[in-house]
Amino acid sequence: MDKIFRVNMTDLTTKIEEVPAAWAGLGGRSLTSTIVAAEVPPTCHALSAENKLVFAPGLLTGTPAANSGRLSAGAKSPLTGGIKESNAGGTAAQMLAKLGIKALIIEGAPKGDAWYNLAVGVNGVTISEEKELLGKGNFAVIDAVEARLGKKTGVLTIGPAGELKMTAANISVKDPDSKIRSHGRGGLGAVMGSKQIKFISIDGADAPGVKIADPEKFKTAARAFSKAILDHPVSGEGLPTYGTNVLVNILNEAGGLPTxxxxxxxxxxHDKISGETMYDTIVARGGKPKHGCHAGCIIQCSQVYHDKDGKYVTSGFEYETIWGLGADCCIDNLDDIARADNLMDDIGIDSIETAVMFGVAMEAGILNWGDSKEMLRLLTEEIGKGTALGRILGGGAGSVGRTYGVTRVPVVKNQAIPAYDPRSVKGIGITYATSTMGADHTSGYTIATNILNVGGYVDPLKKDGQVELSRNLQIATAAVDSTGMCIFVAFPALDIPECLPALIDMINARFGIALTGDDVTNLGKYVLKTEREFNQKAGLTNVHDRLPDFFKTEPVAPHNAVWDFTDEEIDEFWNF
Amino acid sequence: MQITLKLFATFRNGRFKVAEQELLEGTDVRAVVLSLGLTEEEIGIVMLNGRHGELDSKLAHGDTLSLFPLVGGG
Incomplete structure (x- = not known):
């Protein structure tokens, strides 16, 4: 039976608990958000001992289900002041699930200055003082942990940004190539840093594995699910070939590429940083255009990007990072953007928050538009070393805007707005405004229907249907985020009728239960309402469900579109 | 009449990124698609002057037509 592993960093004790009945049907985001809402005082300081950092694999993680290896991390966010769930690939989720760990809860904070590492294994968690790896980048931590404990060891780690408790700090997860995936958004690396934990190692030895109640039914459903993923043109062909960065040219054509x-x-x-150019560059230099972030991924949207000498620069090189440092900062050098991506992984800082921050920093005059060399220097010498300027930059877009008196600061609930302009792609604006996470495209990805003709079509330049579209997608996403599934399974789920029933059948076969489609929708609604209630108690109410004013007053070319939803229209989102 | 035709992703293979095309008045998007050796089923997104278009959309002098296979990301 699955267990809850609980670590108390105040008295340095650990225990293994039974799973409370109310948590039995939860996993991933539904579990991290339930635990945070139940156990963290909403008004606490996010970097205090009262906050808790929770990791939970999804309901299907550790099974042979395709694309089910995502790990949810949750806490009160030091960036937004609200609840946070951030999910990532890598090897940790499947290892935790196979160890029978439904959730790992880290609470309290050490009273002294010592730092620690946690070693998670089948018999529980061991807390040890850590000295050697303090101040080290994430790549060095992963190498050192593998040297200490073996190549197969799973690793969750923070870089200098997390140690310094910067609010853009992320938590890095070792991937199958011993490189890095990230719990990127919301500053969870700072929460781990506030608990004085440099890294968590995971030993998969003697793991009991995940028991499936009805293996035959599971196999049939898993086959239908995989087929749907491979049959859909986006997940079966588009994403594996060009990765997410194919969107640069599409959003540019649609006039929704924030620049x-x-x-x-x-x-x-745009063409210099586009997915098409990136694909040609990767192939010419002997990199890998296809690559998965976790074992069992059949979409393979990731890639390995090499420099012109054929040496590794980065992997998991995403549209949002390339857009942010590219179009939003006017940098047209893909090699420099790739170097920055690797540096951000090593320092342990969110590549969306940081890219948007650099756009604000350029507007503030800290560096010139398009100056990629200075951008790389600021990452290495200021953020990486934790200078006073580096700490301001490492606080994200809102931090730089406040410090330098910039009024055009694209954030919601202090979290940076990603790669789609909400004036010309209005559905995503509703998601940015209303998401419990702060501005987060993944929490209700209306781009599918506004731009990509997936799941029908809703005109991106008109207001009609956007609130309903965002609501339906946010509910569905909250449920998908609870299964451990990659969010890209939404593409086939929106278009291929067999996909969603197969996903539900897999959950039913795994646990020997009989959920219906309505149960899954209700799970999504429960997650959003639980998160919303936490946020309201933390002081984030409907007046925070708003985009910055400049979107209303500054029309964006080429459509000269403005953000024209009334407050009442936005608030209608929560009418469910 | 003259239009600017832009192709993306796999549509560029063996073709081009961007070209000026001379067309008869009243030509629709479908005719341009077929003239490229593409089928209707292969078309994911049609954009006409930065807005979503249809295969039936009629083209006018000076238009920019962009064709994408069904691709996506995030």
Missing amino acids: RNFTTGQFEA
């Missing part, structure tokens, strides 16, 4: 700190919707040099 020069959200002052226009098209980037002159």
